[in-house]
Amino acid sequence: MKEGQGFWKNTKGDHYIGEWKYSKAHGHGIHVWSNGDKYEGQWFNFMKHGRGTESFANGDQYCGEYYKGAPNGQGTYKWKAGSIYVGDFVKGLKHGFGKWKKDAEAVVTNTYEGEYKYD
Numbered sequence: 001m002k003e004g005q006g007f008w009k010n011t012k013g014d015h016y017i018g019e020w021k022y023s024k025a026h027g028h029g030i031h032v033w034s035n036g037d038k039y040e041g042q043w044f045n046f047m048k049h050g051r052g053t054e055s056f057a058n059g060d061q062y063c064g065e066y067y068k069g070a071p072n073g074q075g076t077y078k079w080k081a082g083s084i085y086v087g088d089f090v091k092g093l094k095h096g097f098g099k100w101k102k103d104a105e106a107v108v109t110n111t112y113e114g115e116y117k118y119d
Helices: none
Strands: 003-009 015-021 024-032 038-044 047-055 061-067 070-078 084-090 093-101 111-116
Antiparallel strands (some): 003 015, 024 038, 061 070, 084 093, 093 111
């Protein structure tokens, strides 16, 4: 398949449905891995690239910007246990300005707002 909409599945059970270009995921699509992880968003040359949401089998979730397969730019990471980070990412790491809260009702002692440097 060179261009358009399509479906792909491998022998492990991973699958992708969405837009293709030059036989690679390109544009908007959904990829589900056999371990239960799922990404829905923009793709470029079969890499997460642009805006998207990734839901992990362990219950964590990231929603935001990607660059060459990794969170990069503005995003929100929510842990299953209730903690949340909203801020900047570089190459998948918290880097730049951000705010972390232990949980939705976090008091001042359970929050951090400021600069992060590579997590």
